[in-house]
Amino acid sequence: MTELTQRIHSILAELRPEVDYSESTDYLADGLLDSTDIVSLVAALDARYGISIDGTEILPEHFTNAETIAGLLGKYGVNP
Amino acid sequence: MNFTFRNMRISGLLVVVPENESRYDDELDNYNFPVANSRKLKNVIGIDRHRLVSGDTCASDLALFGLRHLIDRGDLLPDEIDGLILVTETPDYFMPPTSNVIQGKLGLAENVWCMDINQGCAGFAVGLIQGFMMLQQEAINRVVLVNADTLTRTCSPRDRNAFPLLGDAASIAILEPSPTPQTIHANLQMDGTQHEKIMIPAGGFRLPRTPATANVELASDGNYRGQDHYHMDGIAVLNFVQHQIPPLIEALLSAAKTLKEDVDWFMFHQPNRFMLEKLADKLGVPRDKLPNDIVEHYGNASSVTVPTAIAHTLGTGLTENTYTMCLCGFGVGLTCSSLLLTMGPLQFCELIDFPSSQVDN
Numbered sequence: 001m002t003e004l005t006q007r008i009h010s011i012l013a014e015l016r017p018e019v020d021y022s023e024s025t026d027y028l029a030d031g032l033l034d035s036t037d038i039v040s041l042v043a044a045l046d047a048r049y050g051i052s053i054d055g056t057e058i059l060p061e062h063f064t065n066a067e068t069i070a071g072l073l074g075k076y077g078v079n080p
Numbered sequence: 081m082n083f084t085f086r087n088m089r090i091s092g093l094l095v096v097v098p099e100n101e102s103r104y105d106d107e108l109d110n111y112n113f114p115v116a117n118s119r120k121l122k123n124v125i126g127i128d129r130h131r132l133v134s135g136d137t138c139a140s141d142l143a144l145f146g147l148r149h150l151i152d153r154g155d156l157l158p159d160e161i162d163g164l165i166l167v168t169e170t171p172d173y174f175m176p177p178t179s180n181v182i183q184g185k186l187g188l189a190e191n192v193w194c195m196d197i198n199q200g201c202a203g204f205a206v207g208l209i210q211g212f213m214m215l216q217q218e219a220i221n222r223v224v225l226v227n228a229d230t231l232t233r234t235c236s237p238r239d240r241n242a243f244p245l246l247g248d249a250a251s252i253a254i255l256e257p258s259p260t261p262q263t264i265h266a267n268l269q270m271d272g273t274q275h276e277k278i279m280i281p282a283g284g285f286r287l288p289r290t291p292a293t294a295n296v297e298l299a300s301d302g303n304y305r306g307q308d309h310y311h312m313d314g315i316a317v318l319n320f321v322q323h324q325i326p327p328l329i330e331a332l333l334s335a336a337k338t339l340k341e342d343v344d345w346f347m348f349h350q351p352n353r354f355m356l357e358k359l360a361d362k363l364g365v366p367r368d369k370l371p372n373d374i375v376e377h378y379g380n381a382s383s384v385t386v387p388t389a390i391a392h393t394l395g396t397g398l399t400e401n402t403y404t405m406c407l408c409g410f411g412v413g414l415t416c417s418s419l420l421l422t423m424g425p426l427q428f429c430e431l432i433d434f435p436s437s438q439v440d441n
Contacts, residue, residue, distance in 0.1 A: 035314030055322030055358035
């Protein structure tokens with residue numbers, strides 16, 4: 001796990017403290033993240049990294065797990 | 081599809097919202113999510129309070145209240161109405177058209193052209209396009225465009241993805257020839273391949289209502305709803321909007337040979353603050369020129385949100401000033417439509433409350 005994916009887990013834990021994301025490789029299929037959670041997560045990531053994730057990038061496949069989220073952040077210059 | 085209309089205008093705008101208000105903070109226990117999580121969503125999306133009809137109040141009740149308000153005040157003369165368009169997803173009946181119900185209750189002349197349009201969040205733009213097309217007929221000098229919906233009656237109160245965002249409302253726009261030259265540009269796109277992204281599955285003839293469709297169950301997104309209820313695939317709709325609306329607006333402005341900087345206001349449909357902020361950024365439009373606070377004040381009342389944004393943001397200022405406006409709606413269908421026009425000074429531009437006790441049976 002990279003430093004970035006660890007930070008993503010921390011942000012997810014702040015959003016949904018009752019959920020354990022560490023055991024899941026597909027948050028959506030496992031019902032751990034819904035559309036409103038994704039919106040909250042994007043807002044949190046925008047604020048945390050001072051970026052504005054393009055609305056067209058808010059696709060389910062970018063929010064499958066911490067690695068795919070890290071991949072999305074990489075497009076905005078956030079290093080792993 | 082592109083449209084051009086010459087020498088027509090919106091001459092007055094009235095919005096009617098139920099006085100009954102519900103606050104998100106008081107609804108948190110209804111949802112199947114930890115309260116702390118729901119509170120975070122409030123700040124991100126911009127949810128606070130919304131206006132809901134009481135009991136059996138229908139779209140026509142809201143519309144009739146507003147129309148009588150204008151008639152009683154002398155702002156609308158019934159004998160001068162040639163066309164009556166009602167845009168709604170929540171008609172009083174499958175048949176007859178609710179516009180005919182309104183015509184009858186107002187005692188309008190028999191040669192008034194009444195038309196219902198089943199459209200949602202793009203419905204103000206779609207209704208304007210239809211109204212301006214009517215005005216192209218010599219026999220038609222004044223069209224009343226009514227947008228009215230009671231979507232909260234279709235929504236599960238245990239669906240956090242939808243219920244706290246929705247509201248009920250009606251608007252009345254008067255369309256007539258413009259005394260000064262102006263060209264209105266409009267465009268429209270429909271994608272019926274995505275018709276299931278926003279829908280009420282049961283209740284029509286494809287899937288009639290039964291006790292089974294009324295059964296409320298836990299959905300995969302953690303919300304409780306049944307097939308009788310409104311349902312929206314939020315991420316799919318967000319992505320549709322972010323992909324489709326910027327090129328739609330660019331094409332509109334290009335056709336009108338107008339720069340974004342020359343547009344005073346971008347009055348868009350109001351799904352939530354988050355989506356509109358993303359859209360403003362994508363369009364390269366300052367966020368303060370694209371109002372995004374209607375959901376937190378009134379809720380998303382489908383096609384009524386654009387007139388609500390205008391009346392809430394500008395109010396009587398639009399009875400004194402003239403603005404270049406870009407209007408845009410997007411939603412059920414999936415449909416998106418935009419117009420570029422000059423608005424103001426209007427004869428009236430206001431927002432009034434519909435009393436909870438007022439039902440026009």
